[in-house]
Amino acid sequence: MxxxxxxxxxxxxxxxxxxxxxxxxxxxxxxxxxxxxxxxxxxxxxxxxxxxLTIEPYDESAExxxxxxxxxxxxxxxxxxxxxxxxxxxxxxxxxxxxxxxxxxxxxxxxxxxxxxxxxxxxxxxxxxxxxxLHPTDVVMIPGKNQDSSESDNSSDNSGNETTAGKKEIMQAWWMDLSKSKDFVFDGEFITAQFKIKDTTANGTYPVTIEWTDFSNWDAQSVKFSTTDGAVVVGSEATPNSFKNDGSAEIMATNVSGNPGDTVTVTFNMKNNPGIVACVFRFGYDSDALEYVGGGSGKDFSGTFS
Structure with missing residues (x-):
């Protein structure tokens, strides 16, 4: 649902x-x-x-x-x-x-x-x-992008380097907090994801894509975000990513650089966030080149809990 x-x-x-x-x-x-x-x-x-907040592999067979x-x-x-x-x-x-x-x-x-x-x-x-x-982690969603995500630059590379396609794995983040009876309003770091660049990974650009966003506020109204994908650039310097700055609520994944064997952190940042109390958020990556090793709340998101 x-x-x-x-x-x-x-x-x-x-x-x-x-x-x-x-x-x-x-x-x-x-x-x-x-x-x-x-x-x-x-x-x-x-x-x-x-x-x-929990971040776990998303099982597409759930559909x-x-x-x-x-x-x-x-x-x-x-x-x-x-x-x-x-x-x-x-x-x-x-x-x-x-x-x-x-x-x-x-x-x-x-x-x-x-x-x-x-x-x-x-x-x-x-x-x-x-x-x-009593088991709120049992969230059943249907794979696909929402309207805002499909209108974003998800199919393009924002790092300025040639992209390399491989097997895509998807992670799902799930969070909800109604205990304060109000929205959590913040901009900046939302979620972080750490990836180890595999030793066998060739030089190139490996996109980190925003696959699905489902946000709601305290009034049980859907909150739409436009999205911008990020990337892990291996063997060269990544071009910094940027928001669209079109006045919409945005989520942007950063571009980061590294070499085989390195562990790098991609951050999903928010701008013009009007306030949320719950979300299902999915991101994808090339598992032939990258290994997801951990993630969690960004500093600005976690700062709203204090």
Whole structure:
């Protein structure tokens, strides 16, 4: 499910849990002879609201187990009106989604991927059970670039050197923090990624590409970023990368230099960031030439947590 739908679902579940249990411990049993379901404890609510940044290999086979919500074509008529308005629209949205799915069954896979990338105005709350919500790392996304990423210079090299193509590996970063009830606003270093240049790597330029961006703010609205790819340049000096400076919210990967055996750090920097509370962010690299050895929060991103 995409980040916006996940935030809406979590917000509703947490609100209902607080209302029914006042953040008390999980309880179940009977009341007036009627069985009652267990509610979420305060610790469980906190675990839903916050997930520290993790960067892991992205398994493209996950598309075979995609959330059926992602196949809906219910964009028309829905607006970013917030989670309060969503509750009254669930019944109508579910029937609309069903008819939308039936009508789109003849579309090919590329058409479905495009529809998924354009579903940002779909506030339909997915059907989630408690076990799903207690494992927020189980994010199922459909491979592909969002609209802003596809419009960026992802297919070109920004280092000024000849590029070398090899086997692409993709890493996925996943983060969410609703605990402060506000957006995290920062510019500068967002995420860092360390790569070891393999001993057998020939001189050349090896792109580090931004494959997918999915960001949301506190109001459960999608936040769009235009993107600029970076590169690892082996055997010569890399040309510094630069933002587009077109006034949009941007993410730019740096260009770095190194030699076989070196470990280098590529930084994904933000500019004009309006504020975010959650993201799924994917980047790719040439695994024939580079080995991903680690990564994490950039200094400006982590500085917002203090």
């Amino acid at each position: 995409n980040i916006k739908k996940k935030l809406i679902a979590i917000a509703l579940v947490c609100a209902m849990a607080v209302s029914f249990s006042a953040c008390s411990d999980k309880k179940s049993g009977t009341k007036n002879g009627v069985a009652t379901n267990a509610t979420l404890s305060s610790e469980e609510i906190q675990s839903l609201q916050k997930h520290d 075979n187990a995609q959330d059926p919500v992602e196949n809906s074509n219910s964009d028309a008529g829905n607006n970013d009106t917030g989670s309060a308005a969503v509750q009254g629209e669930n019944n109508n949205s579910s029937s609309n989604n069903q008819s939308g799915n039936n009508s789109s069954s003849g579309n090919n896979n590329s058409g479905n991927n495009n529809n998924n990338n354009n579903n940002d105005d779909d506030n339909t709350v997915p059907s989630l059970n408690e076990d799903d919500l």
